Amino acid sequence: MDKKNINKLKIAGKEYPCRVTMGAMVRFKNAAGKDVSELKQTDISELVLFIFCCVQSACHADHVDFDMDFETFADSLEPDSVNSFYEDMATSQKKTENPVPGR
Template structure:
């Protein structure tokens, strides 16, 4: 089993937050569409839903109790919390994307 490399602080505790197949299925059920279309066009509420699914699924996979409902989760976080987590969790992907774009431009 792959352990989480990113965490989200919620109610004073760090919870694993990573994309799993369970998170993707849960997100599709909650949001009504497949995330494979990308996240750039998602609004703040939908991004919050994605983060919630990543936390809920990673906790379930790691045997960590996370009982908050989506509504409870939303009541206790801020838009800044969401932005900070997405920025931190996508740093590697942005670097890879920039490197690929640079290499492609040279070709």
């Protein structure tokens, strides 16, 4: 994967890699006790926890130091970042479900 295409999330004034990985899904399941497919759009705690898991996983994979705990992460995450993350995720999912013919 090209490093330029990796999503970044600004947290406490610093940019961290953030993307959905298998590791992020496993982290979420271990922390929340349920699968990502059961994530409720109305549960802000779960939504933020999934993003936290995505940042943890991407940082681990990219060898980027990330030692923030969940509470500190949540305190530092702005609502616009949460919205952008889920909008990007929805856009990526639509592209995967409806690929352009001939590509």
